Amino acid sequence: MTVRLTLVCAAAPTGREVRFGGASLDEQALLRARTAGPAVSGGGVRYRGPSQRCRATAAALAWDGTVVEPALRDLDMGRWDGRTLDEVAAGEPAALAAWAVDPEAAPHGGESVAELCRRIAAWLDALPEDAGRVAAVVEQAVVRAAVLGALSAPYASFWRVDVAPLAAVELTGRAGRWNLRWGAAGS
Template identity: 65%
Template structure:
């Protein structure tokens, strides 16, 4: 049996607020409204990353009973959590450059892209073969890692994939072999 997985990127944070590493606040009314307009395919299994934003996105889609899956957690920014990209670039440009060019580099106290990619690949390959249709609400980093695994791309291509909030990415597969589904 083929597993049909839809990865839905979580709703955006409040408009007008500076984007920060690891920012995980609640959804504002605008984001909730946008989320409720999203149409996702029916799914027998529904997962969500543990973040507030992902769980709120799942709830706004009417999927309050989604299973919280630790493997779908976002890339850990370590000591950069709560800081803006500009702040990190000003304070530690070499570490930021290394992290965005070397998938084995990690923010101080954080997680390298290679570890995220391995975690997501293990989760994908561990989905039950009879899972059927699956929905997973998660962050953009997890979607990127899943796409890399599906197409066999190296972790160095991670930062070359843009994932918009509330965008859906389809994968299909079985027995550890995945395909990217474009609609």
């Protein structure tokens, strides 16, 4: 049986400075999520990442009964968590440059992009073949990692995958073989 997995990127705060580790959602972001609800209905088993943004997005989408899945957590940014890109660039320019080009680098003491990609690939491959429809609200980095896994793309491609807040990405397949399904909204 083919698994149909819909990954919904968590809503993002509006009008605030972007920080590693994210920020809580404002009312405008929650309104966007409530409005998007019917278009990203998902189905079957519903998961969410453990972050506050994933929790708030799932609630705004009216996804009752979502299962918190620790494997779907955001990229661990270590000591950079809560800092802005400008703050890190000013304080650790060489470390930031290394992290941006080397997927195995984790100068912040957290998780490398490659480690995230391997974690998400393992979660995808562990989904039971009879899972049917599965949906999850996750952070942008998790969607990126899942897309790379589905396409067997190199980890260096991570920064080339743009995922908008509330975008829905559908993957179909099963352990070891995944496909990216384009234009799947409302299916």
